[in-house]
Amino acid sequence: MKPIGIGKKIYDLCENLYPICRSITGEGVRQTLSILQEHISLEIHEIPSGTEVFDWTVPKEWNIKEAWIKDDKGTTIVDFKHHNLHILSYSIPIHKKMSLVELKKHLHTLPAQPNLIPYRTSYYQENWGFCLAHEQYETLKEGTYEVFIDASLESGHLTYGEYFIPGKTKEEVLFSAHICHPSLANDNLSGICILIYLAQYLSERDNRYSYRFLFAPGTIGSITWLALNEAKTEHINHGIVASLLGDGGAFTYKKSRQETAEIDQVAAYVLKNSGLPYLLKDYFPYGYDERQFCSPGFNLPVGNLSRSQFGSFPEYHTSADNLKFIRPDYLAESYEVYLQIIKVLEANYRPVNLNPKCEPQLGIRGLYKAVGGYKDQQSMHIAMLWVLNYSDGSRSLLEIAEKSAIPFDIISKTAKLLEDHQLLSSV
Numbered sequence: 001m002k003p004i005g006i007g008k009k010i011y012d013l014c015e016n017l018y019p020i021c022r023s024i025t026g027e028g029v030r031q032t033l034s035i036l037q038e039h040i041s042l043e044i045h046e047i048p049s050g051t052e053v054f055d056w057t058v059p060k061e062w063n064i065k066e067a068w069i070k071d072d073k074g075t076t077i078v079d080f081k082h083h084n085l086h087i088l089s090y091s092i093p094i095h096k097k098m099s100l101v102e103l104k105k106h107l108h109t110l111p112a113q114p115n116l117i118p119y120r121t122s123y124y125q126e127n128w129g130f131c132l133a134h135e136q137y138e139t140l141k142e143g144t145y146e147v148f149i150d151a152s153l154e155s156g157h158l159t160y161g162e163y164f165i166p167g168k169t170k171e172e173v174l175f176s177a178h179i180c181h182p183s184l185a186n187d188n189l190s191g192i193c194i195l196i197y198l199a200q201y202l203s204e205r206d207n208r209y210s211y212r213f214l215f216a217p218g219t220i221g222s223i224t225w226l227a228l229n230e231a232k233t234e235h236i237n238h239g240i241v242a243s244l245l246g247d248g249g250a251f252t253y254k255k256s257r258q259e260t261a262e263i264d265q266v267a268a269y270v271l272k273n274s275g276l277p278y279l280l281k282d283y284f285p286y287g288y289d290e291r292q293f294c295s296p297g298f299n300l301p302v303g304n305l306s307r308s309q310f311g312s313f314p315e316y317h318t319s320a321d322n323l324k325f326i327r328p329d330y331l332a333e334s335y336e337v338y339l340q341i342i343k344v345l346e347a348n349y350r351p352v353n354l355n356p357k358c359e360p361q362l363g364i365r366g367l368y369k370a371v372g373g374y375k376d377q378q379s380m381h382i383a384m385l386w387v388l389n390y391s392d393g394s395r396s397l398l399e400i401a402e403k404s405a406i407p408f409d410i411i412s413k414t415a416k417l418l419e420d421h422q423l424l425s426s427v
């Protein structure tokens with residue numbers, strides 16, 4: 001029997017979560033988080049509607065049971081039961097008969113992609129609506145239509161999940177994914193499910209860094225977390241917002257607003273050495289939750305790592321972003337890139353040469369012999385010279401690797417050897 005690869009496991013979790021109707025609040029989010037709890041011991045937080053979070057207020061909680069449109073023969077022509085995207089997210093309840101002209105004011109379609117259902121929301125303006133394929137919209141005839149939405153928009157809670165893994169240091173790496181989208185696979189079940197398996201991996205190890213995973217609704221969720229946890233942000237040394245990781249597009253790393261943060265260097269290094277196509281982008285103030293983490297009052301070193309960029313692929317925010325659009329092999333590749341970033345972060349530091357005046361004698365310390373086990377003794381020797389010379393506390397091992405064009409793992413192993421021989425220390 002073939003072992004189940006990580007890509008298949010991540011895909012299966014996406015498949016499990018795909019049918020749930022999520023929004024920025026409500027039972028769909030709770031149900032999602034409770035499935036995630038089967039994998040990691042996620043802490044669930046419930047923040048009451050009306051809570052002030054910086055310039056925003058936690059909204060009313062939205063839940064939906066049923067929604068449909070019937071024509072004058074009583075035939076159901078659009079039914080939320082068939083696709084979560086049929087309902088405008090945060091639609092208020094309604095039960096009314098109306099003309100086609102009136103109904104059309106509340107219908108959303110994609111004329112340029114006539115067979116797809118669009119994804120639309122109206123979180124902050126009370127409204128109702130349905131989304132459908134434009135080709136169906138065009139078949140609608142004059143007549144009286146009956147519209148029914150059994151939804152509630154009431155004082156309740158905003159729900160988010162958090163998982164913290166303490167490390168040897170208080171310094172933290174933050175991983176965040178938005179959990180507010182209904183049946184859309186790449187955006188962002190792919191991000192959520194990759195983070196779950198990374199969290200599981202890290203929870204089984206002793207890590208240098210502490211790791212914080214956030215699963216919160218987009219925008220309002222990260223704003224809420226930042227407002228309620230401002231003191232914790234001082235420990236966030238690195239972070240990535242995870243999204244759009246299951247499609248076959250080139251990787252896109254959007255740098256943090258700092259642009260030269262260690263996470264920006266590490267992500268660029270890992271992508272460059274992955275052998276996979278990728279793009280590096282400077283920070284820009286739209287996109288996902290990096291907008292909040294990188295707002296000027298926080299300016300945290302948090303980037304965004306996706307494959308195809310948001311809004312850039314035809315399936316984006318449509319019914320075509322489904323389980324056929326994402327693939328286990330792409331998810332596995334994305335997971336591997338995230339894992340490599342973690343490995344480089346864990347091993348990277350700014351070393352100091354403890355014998356900085358002229359070169360130390362490597363021979364008498366047995367360091368020539370020590371590297372004898374390596375395939376390329378000559379290159380280990382060269383690596384030692386690079387590490388010793390540039391370990392002045394101002395450069396990281398990764399920067400030495402970049403400067404010397406020697407792979408990071410060789411530089412890292414070399415530094416460990418020099419540490420063992422009391423020639424090197426971390427700052």
Ligand code: ZN
Pocket residue numbers: 181187317
């Ligand atoms: Zn989206």
